[in-house]
Every structure is written in C-alpha cells, then in structure tokens.
Amino acid sequence: MLTNLQDLHDFLSRVPLFSSVPADQIRVIAGLFKKEFYHKGDIICRQDEPGDSMYVIRSGTVSVFKETDGEKIFVTELKRGDFFGEISLLSKASRNSTIEASLDVALFCLNRDNFDVLIKTNKSIGLYLSRYYAKRMSVKAKDGRRQSMVPTFYAVSATGPELGVSHFLYSVSFHISNESHKRVVVIEPHLEADRIMHKYDLTRMECPDPGLFRLLPPDSYKPAEIHWYEHLSRFHVLQLQTGFSDRLSEIMPVLMAGLKESYDVVFFNLTHCLNDMERLFVRLCDRTLLLIHNTQEKLREVQSRLSALEAICGTSAFLGRIRVGVSYLYGKKGVARQELQQCLGLSETPGIWVDRSELAVNDRIDTNKCFPVRGPRAVAREIAGIR
Numbered sequence: 001m002l003t004n005l006q007d008l009h010d011f012l013s014r015v016p017l018f019s020s021v022p023a024d025q026i027r028v029i030a031g032l033f034k035k036e037f038y039h040k041g042d043i044i045c046r047q048d049e050p051g052d053s054m055y056v057i058r059s060g061t062v063s064v065f066k067e068t069d070g071e072k073i074f075v076t077e078l079k080r081g082d083f084f085g086e087i088s089l090l091s092k093a094s095r096n097s098t099i100e101a102s103l104d105v106a107l108f109c110l111n112r113d114n115f116d117v118l119i120k121t122n123k124s125i126g127l128y129l130s131r132y133y134a135k136r137m138s139v140k141a142k143d144g145r146r147q148s149m150v151p152t153f154y155a156v157s158a159t160g161p162e163l164g165v166s167h168f169l170y171s172v173s174f175h176i177s178n179e180s181h182k183r184v185v186v187i188e189p190h191l192e193a194d195r196i197m198h199k200y201d202l203t204r205m206e207c208p209d210p211g212l213f214r215l216l217p218p219d220s221y222k223p224a225e226i227h228w229y230e231h232l233s234r235f236h237v238l239q240l241q242t243g244f245s246d247r248l249s250e251i252m253p254v255l256m257a258g259l260k261e262s263y264d265v266v267f268f269n270l271t272h273c274l275n276d277m278e279r280l281f282v283r284l285c286d287r288t289l290l291l292i293h294n295t296q297e298k299l300r301e302v303q304s305r306l307s308a309l310e311a312i313c314g315t316s317a318f319l320g321r322i323r324v325g326v327s328y329l330y331g332k333k334g335v336a337r338q339e340l341q342q343c344l345g346l347s348e349t350p351g352i353w354v355d356r357s358e359l360a361v362n363d364r365i366d367t368n369k370c371f372p373v374r375g376p377r378a379v380a381r382e383i384a385g386i387r
Helices: 002-012 022-032 085-089 112-121 125-142 166-179 193-200 249-261 275-284 294-319 337-344 375-384
Strands: 036-038 043-045 051-058 063-066 071-078 098-101 104-109 155-156 184-188 202-206 227-230 237-238 266-271 288-292 323-327 349-353
Touching: 002 022, 002 104, 051 085, 051 112, 085 288, 104 112, 104 227, 112 266, 125 184, 125 227, 155 166, 155 275, 166 184, 166 193, 166 266, 166 323, 166 349, 166 375, 193 237, 202 249, 275 294, 294 323, 294 337, 323 337
Parallel strands: 155 266, 155 288, 184 237, 184 266, 288 323, 323 349
Antiparallel strands: 036 104, 043 098, 051 104, 063 071, 063 098, 202 227, 227 237
C-alpha cells in the first residue's frame, strides 16, 4: 500500500494540474485517489449520464467522442497526465462527452466528495482549471472542423506461413515511408535478427528515441538486448524476441502509448498460430490485416481464423476493424474473390495483396511503382491516406 501511495505521489507531482501544489499537500491529495483499470474499447464515461468522478490518466490513452443525432463524432485523444470528468463535478451537469479506452488504460479516480475537498483546500488547482478551459474553448472556437480518428496500430497475420506475410508487410512499410511523410515501425516478436537484416536490407541502429521506454518499470526490459533496424526508405523495425521480461503483456499498453508519440503507423508482424501474446496484440490494435488462402480446401481454416479474430475484436470486427486480402502464393486453382466474399461473409471483396511475383516467391520487398496501383502498394496508399 505504501509503495502504491508513493507511486501515486510521484506521478501526481509531475502532472501539470498539480504542478503548483506543495509536496506535503501532494501527499494528502494522493490519499484521495483510487486506481482503476479499463481494457481497450471499454466505455469509462457516457455522454448525458450523471458524473460523480474525475480521472487522471496514469498510463494508456482514451478517446473523446460527442454523440449528436445518433452519430458518434471523434473529438480528441487524451494520454498520460491528462484528466477528464471534472466538468460534471464543477457544474453538476451530466457528462458532455463519451470517453472510451483506446488502449488498456490505468486511471486515478477522484469521487465528488474528495474533489470538493481538493478544490476547497487548493485554490491553485481551481485557477489552473479555469485557465485550462478558457484556452480550450478559445481553440475550439477558432477551429470548428471535425477531426478524424486515424488508426495507428495494425496487427498483420496470415492463415498460413507460406502466404508471404512478411513480404507483404515490409513492402507496405516501404511504400508508406517512400510515398508519404508518415513515420513507420514494424514490431517483430518472432523473426530472428539475422534473417530480418539479410532478407529486407536492414541495418542496425541505435534506439531512435531513448525516452520511448521511460514509462516502463526498470526491471521489465534490458535496453542492450533490444534490437533496432532501419531501412533506406526510413521505416524502422523493433525486434522484441529478446530484451523484455515475461511481463510483456503487462507493459505492452504502456509501450504502445510511447510508440504512438513517436510513430504514425505501427505494425505488429504476427505468426499464423495466434498464441496468447498475439491475441493481446490483436485486441490492442486499431486494425487487423489478415492475409488468407484462396483455395477451396483451406476455406474452413480461413473461416476458423476469422471467427477467432471476431471473438477477440468483439462487435468492432463488423465495423471495418478486420480487413482481408488474398495471397496467390499457395495452390494452383483459387476460389474467385467474389465467391470468397460470399462464402466468408465479408463486407467487401478481398483485394489481391500478394501476387505470384518473383519478389514475393523469394520473400523480398516489392519497391516497384506500377500502375494501376495494386498489391502492397495499394494497401500502403490507403493506410497513408494517399490518393
């Protein structure tokens, strides 16, 4: 208990909301909070419902939505050190927004009674809140444009090892980096370092952002054993096979929050087995890209994988969270893509993501810029928003 209270004290002392509060008062304030955890996709507060608590984000991220005429509109994203929910406590009004966990999130929660004590005994906090909202409303008045919620994290896998998923993923990464200004990193939990470097023309590099792991517990990773690589097109690769403890599932949401600050697109290269760790990655990612067989004898396996992904993703699986494409590297005769759509119950006809090209067969990056745009380059341009 003492350790938890000290952790909360140390954290609050670095949050701007409490920056002007003396250290001895921070210790008192820390005792007013309780810690809560939410999984990605959980609703923490719902618009128009009564509010009796405010929250400070310890780790992870949350998304803020407004609901108007039945439409859910993305407003912004909040991260470590940000707070929300205090408007209902100040005004006694209902929640003015819906707050959803966009990663697994740890929060420090303050109920209404303790919030009243906090405001009455620390006038500097009330002053900070008034200035904060004056600034926020000024920005809102100047910029009335609707924001879009852009996916950052992609779990990429295939229904078999022979479909060329790494060729596909590294080719997509190349084209995003080569044709846009987006920063891309591929997370490799499995492929061995020498194989990555040889096949995909990567070179070793120092960690591009030493502060990336600053929020992780010191005993959860070994910096000297974490391997980074860079391609000439400037996308990065983070090799996770060594360097992290068996607490990877515990620290991954925190690591992902750091990655989101450093990169625009983060890919997780998964195997076809979908083990427990990979299920975690799928659950935490914004999108899942699944490369599938297109032969009749493999359709049952494909359907089984889709069902497993739908179970992990929940209802969002039917709202565009899972995208499917076919590989032509396996078999001689495939099922027509329109028929695949019908058999698998897909919302759209799957694209051809991997053709039977020499580069795909030899597992090399496809750097060609052909027209019409197709394969990995078409997927890359869609992700990067290139028209």
